[in-house]
Amino acid sequence: MYVLRLISRNALRHKLRTALTVLGLVVATLSFGLLQTVVGAWYAGAEGASNTTLVTRNAxxxxxxxxxxxxxxxxxxxxxxxxxxxxxxxxxxxxxxxxxxxxxxxxxxxxxxxxxxxxxxxxxxxxxxxxxxxxxxxxxxxxxxxxxxxxxxxxxxxxxxxxxxxxxxxxxxxxxxxxxxxxxxxxxxxxxxxxxxxxxxxxxxxxxxxxxxxxxxxxxxxxxxxxxxxxxxxETLTETEKAFQLGFVAMSEAIVAAIRIVSFVVIIIIMAVMANTMAMSARERQAEYATLKVLGFGPGYLALLIIGEALLLALVGAAGGIALLFPLAGAIAANLGTMFPVFHVAPVTLAMQVGAALLVGLISGAIPAVRAARMRILDGLRSIA
Structure with a gap:
């Protein structure tokens, strides 16, 4: 419990920087979720197809x-x-x-x-x-x-x-x-x-x-x-209903692939922003980390503080993006009409959003955490100016 309090206080030291970082994570998570929902809508017909239904058409x-x-x-x-x-x-x-x-x-x-x-x-x-x-x-x-x-x-x-x-x-x-x-x-x-x-x-x-x-x-x-x-x-061509539906999706495969790529690019960009934020925070606290080492706290404890802070920011941002995804997806579905007959947020999309947030938090906090763990006490104390 004490560690969680310390992590949350560290995250709130620079409120503006934290707020902007979380806002970026909210936008990135929301964008990722919407783009994945669009991809899911493209494949909705195929995903909902029965495995005991065949379609016979002219060959x-x-x-x-x-x-x-x-x-x-x-x-x-x-x-x-x-x-x-x-x-x-x-x-x-x-x-x-x-x-x-x-x-x-x-x-x-x-x-x-x-x-x-x-x-x-x-x-x-x-x-x-x-x-x-x-x-x-x-x-x-x-x-x-x-x-x-x-x-x-x-x-x-x-x-x-x-x-x-x-x-x-x-x-x-x-x-x-x-x-x-x-x-x-x-x-x-x-x-x-x-x-x-x-x-x-x-x-x-x-x-x-x-x-x-x-x-x-x-x-x-x-x-x-x-x-x-x-x-x-x-002559006839008979295939499963899923294969029949995927035949229509294949006509716009390039568009679907582009949307997928953009959704992951968004995550990579926010990962770079998050990594920069954590690197700045770690540099500012070098003297504190050195002091903690003097007091007997090990490298693992310092790494826990840094990675914990990164994960906290990432999960808060993801929670905001997920919370906004449902009403926004509902509004889009209402305005799209019958263009996408099925447009809903799938459980797998939510899982991908949470997974992406955890990945961003772990990767962005990993490098500063390793540096802090390896930092010599003398070098950390010299940073006091």
Whole structure:
């Protein structure tokens, strides 16, 4: 207890210098946390993917569709316990700037594969019974003020025309990483409209989502599905849901890598600032350290005082940065809208912030501590002027 009091008093000797150092640590820790949260948001879709869900798409490109007839053949394959399908709709709600994900899905079979979409039974039933029905995520509903019963006009781009959907339910996410910024509606309804205007584009789906019994069978089932449709007019590429999501992340891999690098550069910079602060403090106290040695305190005790002070400053700064991270991340998430469907502070980010603070404290205090421990008493007493 006495050592802690001495360390805290040493830290408060130069209040302005200490305050500025802690402020720098707060800013650095906060910046590091925000940048890591942005990286986490980029990978949120992949991290939240189920290891028992596969995605089957056209082997040529995701732009090309697959025949509806593939569903029955996939469902009958060994290891498959469920099959759903979806089409990216890409419509516009009122204004082109109102962009959010919209999928035409196979209804019950699709929802069964995604149990993390929490929807009250009454709303699920209402959605399944209404061919023009739709469900939206909580984040999307909050952003645009959608309520159950509202009629939502969507102007089609991939599927031209004016479409109208009635919101029958609002779903929540079972996990913080669950995407609640998406709108789902019935593929059958869209397909009926396509048949009237573009008959040749009817009965086509964008992707199949396949649920398998065991995660370890993912590779075998994927190969079996692709072999089933080899040499057909629409060959398939089947991969895990996580791999499918990472394919989109790979398109912006350079940006993600740059953000990661910047986050660690911030820590290196504050480490240099902190090291300079501790070096200045140690130089000013050389006579005191020499006196302590005369009184019988060993080199380890001096090192404990210096490293303890560095750790105290680092942890106080980290605590301030972590405390500010949550409200700031919440404000950013609210303003980003659906740009990042999932934007939350992950536990691993907090652990990295604390770890970075401890590393900064240990490294910045290590060199002054070694010098103080090795300092000769006579040299320390000479510093009194």
């Amino acid at each position: 040529t490109s995701l732009v090309f569709s697959l025949p509806l007839a593939y569903q029955a053949r996939i469902r009958g394959m060994e290891g498959v316990t469920g099959v759903g399908y979806a089409n990216w709709f890409g419509g516009i709600y009122k204004d082109p700037k109102n962009f959010f994900a919209q999928f035409a899905i196979s209804g019950q079979s699709y929802l069964d594969i995604y149990p993390d979409f929490l929807l009250p039974d009454s709303e699920r039933t209402a959605f399944l019974r209404d061919r023009k029905g739709a469900i939206v995520g909580r984040k999307l509903a909050d952003q645009y003020g959608f309520k159950v019963g509202d009629t939502i006009p969507i102007r089609g781009t991939i599927y031209p025309g004016q479409w109208s959907f009635t919101i029958r339910g609002i779903y929540d996410g079972r996990q913080p990483s669950t995407n609640t910024a998406t709108m789902f509606f019935h593929w059958d309804y869209v397909n009926e409209g396509v048949k009237k205007v573009y008959p040749r584009r009817a009965n086509q789906v964008g992707v199949y989502v396949v649920r398998i019994a065991r995660a370890e069978d993912a590779a075998a089932v994927s190969q079996a599905i692709d072999a089933q449709f080899a040499n057909s007019l629409a």
